[in-house]
Amino acid sequence: MNKIQMVDLQSQYKKIQPEIDKAILNVVGSAAFINGPEVKQFQADLEKYLDVKHVIPCANGTDALQIAMMGLGLEQGDEVITADFTFAATVEVIALLKLTPVLVDVDADTFNMNIDALKKAITPKTKAIVPVHLFGQCANMEAVLEVAKAHNLYVIEDTAQAIGADYTFKNGTTKKAGTIGNVGTTSFFPSKNLGCYGDGGAIFTNDDDLAHIIRGIVNHGMYKRYYHDVVGVNSRLDSIQAAVLRLKLPHLDAYCDARKNAAVYYNQGFSVSNKITTPVTSNFTTHVFHQYTLRVNDVDRNALHQHLLDNNIPNAIYYPVPLHSQKAYVDSRYKEEDFAVTNELIETVISLPMHTELEKEQQDFIIKSILDFVK
Numbered sequence: 001m002n003k004i005q006m007v008d009l010q011s012q013y014k015k016i017q018p019e020i021d022k023a024i025l026n027v028v029g030s031a032a033f034i035n036g037p038e039v040k041q042f043q044a045d046l047e048k049y050l051d052v053k054h055v056i057p058c059a060n061g062t063d064a065l066q067i068a069m070m071g072l073g074l075e076q077g078d079e080v081i082t083a084d085f086t087f088a089a090t091v092e093v094i095a096l097l098k099l100t101p102v103l104v105d106v107d108a109d110t111f112n113m114n115i116d117a118l119k120k121a122i123t124p125k126t127k128a129i130v131p132v133h134l135f136g137q138c139a140n141m142e143a144v145l146e147v148a149k150a151h152n153l154y155v156i157e158d159t160a161q162a163i164g165a166d167y168t169f170k171n172g173t174t175k176k177a178g179t180i181g182n183v184g185t186t187s188f189f190p191s192k193n194l195g196c197y198g199d200g201g202a203i204f205t206n207d208d209d210l211a212h213i214i215r216g217i218v219n220h221g222m223y224k225r226y227y228h229d230v231v232g233v234n235s236r237l238d239s240i241q242a243a244v245l246r247l248k249l250p251h252l253d254a255y256c257d258a259r260k261n262a263a264v265y266y267n268q269g270f271s272v273s274n275k276i277t278t279p280v281t282s283n284f285t286t287h288v289f290h291q292y293t294l295r296v297n298d299v300d301r302n303a304l305h306q307h308l309l310d311n312n313i314p315n316a317i318y319y320p321v322p323l324h325s326q327k328a329y330v331d332s333r334y335k336e337e338d339f340a341v342t343n344e345l346i347e348t349v350i351s352l353p354m355h356t357e358l359e360k361e362q363q364d365f366i367i368k369s370i371l372d373f374v375k
């Protein structure tokens with residue numbers, strides 16, 4: 001059995017190595033490292049894949065979130081609601097822009113923003129909602145859009161973990177994750193479902209005016225060379241990363257399917273235990289399994305984590321601390337009872353190896369090792 005890895009990027013690379021190596025060398029040979037043709041082509045390819053009017057590439061997923069918020073003209077004191085159970089980048093940029101983060105609890109089964117908590121958190125200062133499509137499935141966007149419409153709020157989708165997921169509305173229309181709200185953002189961090197070989201990110205929107213504003217913001221606030229109309233940033237996807245992403249994009253659906261198949265295999269294996277809850281997928285979304293995350297009950301989760309490590313099975317606790325308890329984001333307005341679900345999840349979740357190259361033999365070993373421990 002090959003050594004089990006949390007994410008196996010080498011084996012994935014080896015399958016497409018000749019094309020990738022050639023594309024990287026082409027960029028090096030052309031010396032068009034910044035804003036080369038590969039960037040424009042990847043942008044167009046991703047617009048087509050997502051069926052969205054505008055993709056604006058940028059340097060990483062955290063920048064993408066920040067730039068989206070800058071583009072919407074959010075100002076100091078505006079309240080932005082996001083989920084308590086997510087990676088810190090989402091709340092970090094809100095705070096960095098001197099906006100007021102408002103964290104809300106999530107649903108225990110899907111790990112995504114709880115709609116009642118969202119409604120309860122709205123005040124006259126609320127300006128935007130940032131649903132995070134956590135672990136690979138969409139938040140309840142139809143409900144989020146309803147709330148946003150009723151209160152005239154922007155919706156910024158953090159799609160860093162769910163690129164490629166499909167959302168189906170009650171009327172049967174389907175849209176790609178990240179193209180449903182006013183603006184969507186993603187990350188091409190190497191371990192994400194569409195990962196490059198360094199840092200990368202992108203912003204998506206169907207709004208022509210917003211796209212124009214954002215194209216200037218990513219480039220020092222310039223709409224005409226050396227004329228700076230607004231305060232911008234320097235956030236670019238470099239040509240080598242774009243070349244890698246262009247070659248990987250046609251594989252994205254197959255990569256998501258490989259993850260899904262691995263998830264189904266795990267689900268079957270764990271179905272014999274009533275101490276393990278396997279991931280639940282909402283009926284309005286597909287799940288692209290950026291993470292495969294179990295919940296355990298009546299089991300010492302930390303001991304399980306160690307047991308797996310002792311058996312050379314990498315695993316991770318995403319996330320060990322709720323954002324509302326992080327030193328950087330504590331706020332006297334928060335009440336513990338409003339975060340009952342997140343507070344429980346941080347004690348009971350465990351994420352298992354999940355990537356495109358998992359072998360059944362490896363999964364059998366992981367499943368057996370967990371079932372032996374939880375009995």
Ligand SMILES: *Cc1c(COP(=O)(O)O)cnc(C)c1O
Pocket residue numbers: 060061062063086087089090132158160161186187188189199200201
């Ligand atoms: C990875 C991630 C980000 C940040 O992306 P970077 O490219 O690492 O800056 C933001 N939000 C979520 C939910 C993520 O998983």
